[in-house]
Amino acid sequence: SAVISQKPSRDICQRGTSLTIQCQVDSQVTMMFWYRQQPGQSLTLIATANQGSEATYESGFVIDKFPISRPNLTFSTLTVSNMSPEDSSIYLCSVGKNRDPGEKLFFGSGTQLSVL
């Protein structure tokens, strides 16, 4: 298993500001992902955080808006830049031990973001 610590757990931010969310895992993992869960909706993959290289973004998400860092195999950050109320959502960090598509993912408890 993997224990994931995600910070902050929640925040209320002003329009136009940026927030950085941290994800710390208690063991080295190959795969780290960032998801967005809008109110009452499903999880949407934002990007795959790649260790030592640029993140891989899904359609509809861009690096300027959601810059991601992954300096090592246990840590990643997601920044939500120039926020607007439409960015109000839960952001979830998820990890997989290896690249096996059949492997289960572990999730952090999420960051609930409200933008005023």
Place this chain on the structure above:
Amino acid sequence: AQKVTQVQTEISVVEKEDVTLDCVYETRDTTYYLFWYKQPPSGELVFLIRRNSFDEQNEISGRYSWNFQKSTSSFNFTITASQVVDSAVYFCALSERTGNQFYFGTGTSLTVIP
């Protein structure tokens, strides 16, 4: 098109009733994996079960059971004798061998009334 469909948005049951959560998936891969996750009010998604496409055996774990039917592309989840602690949002998900991501359904919010 949605790869994973959970038509039940919200379900309410009285404690000790049985409840079935439906999940229908769509894929062209012959090798794929299906999952169920539970998201309690605390927010963290908790893994419940994984099934690969070659294993159609139903599985039972305590009060939980899963019915996988490739013929109808369904992977339904039944909770027997529901308890208040079962109240949560339940997500069905699909992972394809050829892809690099999970596809989640829209979730079913289950409320168990004492």
